[in-house]
């Protein structure tokens with residue numbers, strides 16, 4: 280544990296602050312670390328009244344898990360009870376769950392998780408999404424996750440008494456990755472800040488979420504409104520001390536990196552290797568990294584790629600035993616809509632029921648999967664037409680067109696097949712059986728459900744879904760209730776800071792790497808798909824991609840490797 284005299288003067292100023300603070304520093308400068316020490320000191324100072332706690336808000340659940348892990352090293356278990364670490368949306372939901380009815384005309388609220396939300400919004404142009412989300416909330420009591428922060432801010436603004444209760448409970452609010460807050464999250468923080476001390480941690484050059492509303496003006500807005508004590512942890516790097524990784528990250532921003540040589544950072548150009556899979560070089564690099572680290576007790580490697588679609592291709596190749604290389608076990612950070620909606624179709628099959636009813640339920644689950652699987656992107660018109668046709672069929676019993684009829688018949692066939700399926704009572708096996716039924720279907724809309732569900736990690740040992748499915752089987756010898764169990768498990772995934780295991784190989788998009796750290800980082804840029812800068816990117820997208828690349832590189836503690844295609848090297852390298 281760091282002893283007091285080790286702190287730089289800036290860190291000491293930060294630790295001694297008594298009001299609002301804006302702490303800035305580059306990657307690995309120890310912002311999160313020192314904020315936890317600050318929280319510990321505040322708790323130890325015994326200035327908190329009975330019932331008061333410190334609130335620490337971060338962006339994503341895995342980051343919350345990491346912060347908690349670090350907190351356990353720095354803070355005693357007793358003191359830790361006075362620190363609430365949560366995501367922005369987890370905190371907002373805790374407010375709305377108890378008080379949101381005040382905004383929805385007294386209607387009880389029902390959550391609309393992102394995958395179902397995407398299915399609901401499929402027909403609307405992107406510009407109309409927000410309006411429709413508001414309509415769903417006010418008219419149907421359906422709460423889309425994207426409204427969490429906005430509604431919480433509105434609630435706190437409208438009821439000063441309620442805001443007072445929250446700020447009396449949390450006199451200190453730490454906001455991590457503050458540079459990436461969007462307008463709604465900022466509004467929520469601002470309302471709380473009227474009654475509590477805000478400790479904001481930020482690095483303007485790690486602002487990589489402009490596409491979801493992060494704004495270069497945010498820090499200035501905070502300064503203008505709250506006049507915080509500014510502190511800068513300049514030149515500190517605790518993550519990759521003794522390497523050039525942080526320097527490389529800074530040089531990327533000025534272009535100084537081009538042609539220069541750095542310790543522990545390598546840029547590797549890969550060529551086309553005829554007869555081998557396109558990701559051959561990436562896998563080979565990964566194997567080398569594993570060899571370098573495998574003698575260490577708890578090593579971690581991140582393979583970071585530019586897009587979700589590319590990530591799935593890479594995952595398939597890492598799992599395959601091909602090109603003379605073994606299956607490499609890895610975790611995929613997959614939070615896309617498609618697996619969640621696919622899980623709903625599988626649960627429908629597991630739940631079963633009389634053939635005709637089951638066929639209709641399958642169609643209905645498939646309808647949601649078709650509409651929602653591309654997330655916030657609008658589905659192709661042909662997909663929307665298919666979904667509409669299913670919808671009409673469910674009402675009228677009529678359908679036209681060969682492909683559409685084939686889909687209806689296939690659902691009927693699967694529902695009939697399901698009648699003869701004998702499950703074993705082991706949820707994982709039975710899940711695979713149900714998925715297998717879909718996988719063999721000759722109808723694309725059904726077989727891709729099985730493909731989409733491949734990336735779902737809900738049934739591992741000790742998982743809640745496994746426990747609830749086992750319980751359904753134990754009490755009734757069948758899986759009636761599976762749909763609800765899957766829905767509950769997916770919802771829980773959004774809110775619990777599942778203690779993630781950070782050992783081993785982790786494959787994720789560059790954006791997902793924010794706030795994390797690994798022994799080695801392998802950034803893999805594809806030749807055609809998966810470009811760091813998409814071919815048609817304008818200057819603003821280019822600069823966002825550059826910031827993201829810097830974040831990616833600086834996640835490494837020991838070594839960063841960037842793979843870029845030869846003959847088409849990334850413009851940043």
Ligand SMILES: Nc1ncnc2c1ncn2[C@@H]1O[C@H](COP(=O)(O)OP(=O)(O)OP(=O)(O)O)[C@@H](O)[C@H]1O
Pocket residue numbers: 281304305306307308309310311312313349482485517518793794795796833
């Ligand atoms: N004073 C310190 N003493 C020992 N270890 C430290 C110290 N400060 C930070 N660290 C360690 O260095 C690593 C990086 O620190 P931290 O995550 O707090 O940096 P950060 O500024 O929040 O980084 P980023 O903005 O890149 O996410 C962590 O493993 C942390 O535990």
